[in-house]
Every structure is written in structure tokens, then in C-alpha cells.
Amino acid sequence: MIREPMTVKELEASVRINNFDEVVLGYTEEEAVKEASRCLQCRNPDCISGCPVGIDIKKFIYQITQKDYKGAYFTIKEKNNFPSICGRVCPAEYQCRKTCLLTKKGEPFASPKAINIHFLERFIGDYGMKHCSHTSHATPNHSDKSEATGQVQHTFKGKKVAVIGSGPAGLCCAGELARRGIGVVIFESLHKPGGVLRYGIPPFRIPRNILDFEIDYLRKLGVEIVPNFVVGKVKNLSELFSQGFSAVFLGLGAGIPSFLGIKGENLCNVYSANEFLTRVNLMGAYKFPEFHTPINVGKNIIVIGGGNTAMDAARVALRLQKINGIAPNTTVLYRRTENEMPARRLEIEHAKEEGINFQFLVKPQEFIGDEKGYVKKIRSLRCKLGEPDSSGRRRPIAIEGSNFEIDTDIVVIAIGLKANQLLTKVTPQLKTDKYGDVIVDSETMETSIKAVFAGGDIVGGEGTVIEAMGMAKKAVQGILKYLLI
């Protein structure tokens, strides 16, 4: 029996910082089978409970050991429409891998020995993309199918659901509804669908052909995607209902950048991570001037924050320096230590390999600019760790008199995101909490407005792709129940 985990092949750090090509190359068939064979096939596996959408992990891994990749693909697809995306971005070390038997209880994240479930999922997702025709298995598994297809599709015939937002929650909801024969129209405010998967996550983590393929799959299921359509401005919710939609799903996301609220934050070349990443990922600024959206690149780029967005921004920044012939020098400032960073461990490792500098226990106090209004320095305080806060992580405490300055010419602020409010602000009947998040019934995901459901970051605040999908799936059950009444 193989004990050691199969390492996954990656592009060399020295090579990959010159481009936006995918970093993790994924398992070969042989590697996938070897990794799958490490699975203990526990009688009562805990890994499944660690998956927000409840993929039958034990079963699909067994199917890989039997080289039944198509079967494994169907097993995953029963619960997750986007294995190629989730296999790439799921923080598995906090989820399924953390509950794997090979991780010791009480560890903060998965042991390196835990089965690389995400890499196996990705292998199967990519296999399915190549080898499984996408619409033939569009319905739930075979036992479901016999009772479901004809009957269910008949029941829902002629019903239409509007999905607002084409991020992870919206895409997932649309797919689940469409495969039950319900007409779905996704309204997206940007010019391309994908939400945060497109504007936020860089191509070196999700290659655009993968994203396009997974979205195209929805179109094959009959989902209509309307871009450039700002619900709340072009149409409000009641207009959608009078247009013939029976229910609405809000997957609005958390897209409003938080700022530090310190002096000098509006100096030139201080970016929110959302702006920095949107310019690059959605608008193609890394291919300027072939693409027309510009971005400024400097010699000392500072990224503030410790989450996945901060890691993405830093790695994008370093690549921009390299591509523009500037000696790479990008530093992440974080107010706690590496242990408390909410980013995926793999992203932190990749950032380090690529040469990103880290300064921990740093709390920025002020941005200082030159006479032309361009940022030149950050004045900060050092911190120490105090008692754990409500998140369970040790709280940073600024040390009086520990002031110091760092030279910089580009700053990217990646300290979190708040709820998108374009629609909620013009819909007073839609109840929101103090954060602007939409309040839902935790069972049905129905909002304070009848027939309007919600899921993803607009409900829970910032979460992961798979958590958003988990909520969307719950909302789908709520929507189905509602449509049957």
C-alpha cells in the first residue's frame, strides 16, 4: 500500500512568474490512481461531512481505483456541477481533507498525509470535460432519473426562474434548476459571466478555458445568460415577476471592497484588490496594450491582507513586475502571523515559492504621498498577538511607539469585501442585517420577499466558492418546494 501522498506537478516558480499560465498541472492518470489507492475507504467516512455540498468522496475515490473515471465523474456531478473549478479553488485543507482520517484531530488544517481529495476531484472534472458528453448525464443519478426526469420535468414545465448574478452561487443554482427542466435566465451586470471566478480569481488558478467550459455546460442545459444587465437599475424584482418569472434567486455576492479608513488611502496608485484584480483578470490589463485597460506597476508593491484575495493580488503584482521588466519586489503586510492567515495553505506556499515577501504583525497607520499625490510610503505599527477573538484567531494588538515606514509605489488593499448593495438598496422590502447581507430562512433560503431566495456571499458574508454552492443547492430545494405549491 502507498503511504506517501502523490505530489502534484507544478510549473517551476522561475518559469511561472513570467506568465499567467496555470501553476498546478494536476495528476496524470497513473498519479490519480496511486493517490486514490491511499484512501482507507473508511466504513463511516468523515470526509463527506467536510464537503459543503456532500460529494460522495469515498465512492468517487473508489471508482478512480477501479479506473471507472466516468462513474467517478457522475458521482461528483450528482452533487457538484463544477468539479474542474472546485478541484482548483476549494480550500480542501479546511474542509474534506481536514476531516479525512489521516488528519489528526484538533489540527488547524489538514495534514499533508490526508488524501489529496481536491486534486482527485480536479482530475475527474478535467477527465469528464474531455470524455463525457455534457448533456447526456445532465439529470441526477440513474435511480433518481427513473422517477424524476419525466415526472419532475412535467411538473415544472413552463416555470421560469431568474438568477441574479453569475458567480459560484448563481451558476450552481442555475445548473441545478435547469437539469430539472426549469427555464433559467441568469442576469449578470458585467460583460462576461462568472462573477468572482472571472474578475477575482486569476487565470493561473482557474484557466479561462476551464471557466468558459463549465459555464458553457449550463448553456447546453438550456440556461440563458444575459450579460450587461444590472438588476435593480434596468429592472427591479417586481418587474421580473410580472415578466413571467415564478421565483428569483439572488446570488449578488460580496463585491464591495473594504478600505482601512486611514489617512492617505485615496492617494494615486492605492488600489482595492477588487480593482487591481478586475483590471487584470476581467479586463486583461496584463496584456496591455493589446488589451486597452491600463494598470500601474511599481518597484515596491505592497499588498495588505492575509486572505486568498491578498495572495492572488500579490502573485498578480509580482507577475506584472516581471512582465514589465521590473525586478520582482512584492510584499504582503498582515497584522497577524502566518498561522492565522485565512488563505489556502497552497496559495501561501505558492506565493513564497514565487518570491513574495511577507511581513507579519504589521498594522498600517497612514499612507504618505509625494507632492503629486502618488503614494510613496506606508507608516505602520508592529503588533503582538493577544487573546483569541470571535473568529478563534489570536487578536493583533498594536505596540505603542513601534512606528516604522516602508517605501512603496503601489499599494493593494485586500482586507475583505462587503455585500453588493446595488439591488438591496432599491428593494426596501428585502430585509438585510447590519452588514447589508440578505436575511434568509435558514431552511429554505427564502428572503423576506415571497418567492425570492438567496445564497452565496450575499447571505453569509465572504465565504468560499463551495460554500456559496452549498447555499445555492439548499436554495434550489426551497425553490423546488415553492414551485410545487
Place this chain on the structure above:
Amino acid sequence: MKIIHKETLADIQNTKITRVDITCPHVVRKVEPGQFIVVMVSEEGERIPLTVVDKDIGKGTITLIFQEVGLTTKLLGKLKIGDSLYALAGPLGHPTEIKKYGNVILVGGGVGIAEIYPVAKALNEAGNHIDTVLGARTKSLLILEDGLKEVSNRVFVATDDGSYGQKGFTTDILKKLLIERRYDLIYAVGPIPMMKSVSLVSKQSGITTAVSLNSLMVDATGMCGCCRVTVGGKTKFACVDGPEFDAHLVDWEELERRNNIYIEKEKHICNLHKL
């Protein structure tokens, strides 16, 4: 998103102002004075905000008027009747609050004259007395004078070179008007130096002054913060909190600096395209 009408309004001294009418029924149904849309000319293009100058509900078209200054506006100006845009989203931003204020002065400078037109029209319909002050570098760059005469009680013109109307700036006329009678609102759109001067003049007389800001934007739906401006010491997003703000509270220097951060790249890409 098809162009059905195109017209060159001014074209001298390397300054070109163009009008296009574009079909987009879903925007036409909702757009109000003061709101803008975002356009992309091609898939590789930038997203830029443009104020909606007019709409024709019957034809399902909106009118855009823009000066061809950057690559995107130049490429937009190259499109022909029958061509389609790659993307058009909106209406965005808050509409102007239209009501009866009483006596209103509208100040438009350069291509900003186009942006005051829909506001003038609506305020006129709401029963306000409207005095419009237009500023241009020279006579042939003055746009929409006839249209604004139709919706204003009086129209005054200032040109930098004195080729038409009064020689000087819009603020010269504004100062005179403010001595002449009591006004209830000033609404100004134009180059930042003009809006700043209008604000300085009107501040002395304590008249509420609204300006529509032309910050740089990317998504224009509140997601990136590129357009942030300091208003009354607080950070606001021009796209979702604006685009109109109290002129007396705007940090004009910051806005001017932030609007110029890509100026070198803009020149470079225009050269590459020989535009």
C-alpha cells in the same frame, strides 16, 4: 447596441466632439437625467462611463456625446452607422433630483454642455426658471446651443478667445448673474478646473451647487473603488454614491490627480493605434 445615427458636432484644433444614437431599449425605458451608462467598444476594450444625453422612447435609442480624447472614445468615434458596441450596461448612478427649485443656473463647459442638456430639459419641464451659461474654447467648439435655448429662459456664452459671446470664462458670467438675482440652485458640468471655479464662486454666495463628476471607473457598479472621491472628508464612490455631489464639499485636487494616473499609458496606446 447598434449605432443608428452619427454626427460630428465639432472638429477643429485636434478637438473632435461626436454624437451617436444607439439602440438599447432596456436602458431607454429606465434612464433618467443625470444617469450614465458604461460602454465597451470591443472585447479587448476598456469599460468607460458616458452620460446619457437624450433618449427617444419611440425609437428605443439613447444619445451619447463625447469628446475623442482617449483611445476608447477615439475608437468609439471610428464606429459607423450600423456597427454595434461590444457591451453597454446601465443606466447607472443616481438620477438628478428633478423638482421645482425656482431659479436655476446651469453651467456647462466643453463637452460637459452635453451633460447639462438632459438636466436642463427636465428642470425646465418641472417649471424652473433656467439661466444657462455655456463655455467653450472657441465658437466652433460650442455644442448644443440651440437645443439648450429651447429649454432655458436665457442662454449666455463665454469663449476663451472671444470668437463668440463674451470673451472669458463661464465664471465671469456666473458672477454677474449672481449679483443680478437670487438663485436657488447651480448645476455645473465641465472640465475639473471649471467646476472647481464655479464652486469657489458659488460658495461665497452660499447657493447649493451640484456637480456631476467624471472619475475613472471600471465596473461602475460599486465593486472596485477606482472612482472614489473625497466629499466632505468622506470617501464616496462616484459610480454608486454619485455621480452628482455637493460641489462645495469635493476634494478637487485629489480628483484631478486621480483622473490623471494613466495619462502616459493613454498617450502610448493612442500612438500605437496611430490615433
